Amino acid sequence: xxxxxxxxxxxxxxxxxxxxxxxxxxxxxxxxxxxxxxxxxxxxxxxxxxxxxxxxxxxxxxxxxxxxxxxxxxxxxxxxxxxxxxxxxxxxxxxxxxxxxxxxxxxxxxxxxxxxxxxxxxxxxxxxxxxxxxxxxxxxxxxxxxxxxxxxxxxxxxxxxxxxxxxxxxxxxxxxxxxxxxxxxxxxxxxxxxxxxxxxxxxxxxxxxxxxxxxxxxxxxxxxxxxxxxxxxxxxxxxxxxxxxxxxxxxxxxxxxxxxxxxxxxxxxxxxxx
Ligand code: BTN
Numbered sequence: 001x002x003x004x005x006x007x008x009x010x011x012x013x014x015x016x017x018x019x020x021x022x023x024x025x026x027x028x029x030x031x032x033x034x035x036x037x038x039x040x041x042x043x044x045x046x047x048x049x050x051x052x053x054x055x056x057x058x059x060x061x062x063x064x065x066x067x068x069x070x071x072x073x074x075x076x077x078x079x080x081x082x083x084x085x086x087x088x089x090x091x092x093x094x095x096x097x098x099x100x101x102x103x104x105x106x107x108x109x110x111x112x113x114x115x116x117x118x119x120x121x122x123x124x125x126x127x128x129x130x131x132x133x134x135x136x137x138x139x140x141x142x143x144x145x146x147x148x149x150x151x152x153x154x155x156x157x158x159x160x161x162x163x164x165x166x167x168x169x170x171x172x173x174x175x176x177x178x179x180x181x182x183x184x185x186x187x188x189x190x191x192x193x194x195x196x197x198x199x200x201x202x203x204x205x206x207x208x209x210x211x212x213x214x215x216x217x218x219x220x221x222x223x224x225x226x227x228x229x230x231x232x233x234x235x236x237x238x239x240x241x242x243x244x245x246x247x248x249x250x251x252x253x254x255x256x257x258x259x260x261x262x263x264x265x266x267x268x269x270x271x272x273x274x
Contacts, residue, residue, distance in 0.1 A: 003027050003055050004184050011188035019199040022052035022079050024050045032059040034078035035147040048082045048143055070249040075155035079194050085141045091240025094118045094132045097146050100197020104189050108225040112219040117240055119265045152183050206238045
């Protein structure tokens with residue numbers, strides 16, 4: 001079950017040319033982390049605009065310093081690109097990639113939603129996640145590595161789901177007849193999804209990107225508690241913070257009823273449907 005370059009290349013041939021960012025793909029059997037390999041290739045002088053894929057990772061990294069289990073059968077992909085974003089807007093790369101990937105999968109009848117800020121969710125379970133790392137010079141991001149892990153046919157924790165099993169169940173129920181046949185085909189779509197997300201951010205701007213991201217956000221309308229006070233999630237702002245409307249029982253209060261919470265300051269649960 002090694003990753004097949006030829007299959008990937010033929011799947012990538014269908015790519016829309018105007019949004020291509022990642023022109024070369026480096027494929028490995030086992031690496032510690034595809035994000036680390038991407039940074040090493042950049043250090044060796046390879047120009048940004050490439051992707052790295054590995055069959056397995058021995059030290060896959062997740063958000064907030066967590067480990068990302070990476071057995072065979074999953075997709076482990078990192079994309080390296082140039083950036084000119086201000087550091088405070090670095091999260092836009094993750095939001096753009098999440099939207100682009102979710103939208104690309106939805107075009108295939110896979111109705112992925114986004115769990116703020118970086119999770120790809122299917123039927124309420126985690127299908128994948130994104131870890132963006134950046135190199136910064138004088139408060140500007142110069143290079144970024146966007147790492148994506150997707151559950152294809154690997155086993156997952158309780159809160160996870162893998163796409164191959166989901167597709168088989170859908171096909172058995174005759175709910176969906178367009179499915180991915182291989183990990184390589186999925187990889188091609190993920191690359192295309194990152195490209196279209198970054199293209200949207202760069203060409204159409206963050207406001208348009210956010211309006212599209214929020215449309216796929218599973219958390220809109222969700223009730224949360226901030227310092228024991230109830231509020232409702234109403235959006236995401238350009239720095240990636242969650243925009244929350246607080247319920248104020250005190251009508252004399254002059255404080256703003258809105259609060260913005262930066263990624264990492266609140267953790268939202270999974271909405272399991274069964
Ligand atoms: C998350 O915590 O949800 C983000 C997970 C990101 C995992 C991917 S797998 C490919 C790339 N390499 C890594 O070490 N991490 C990312």
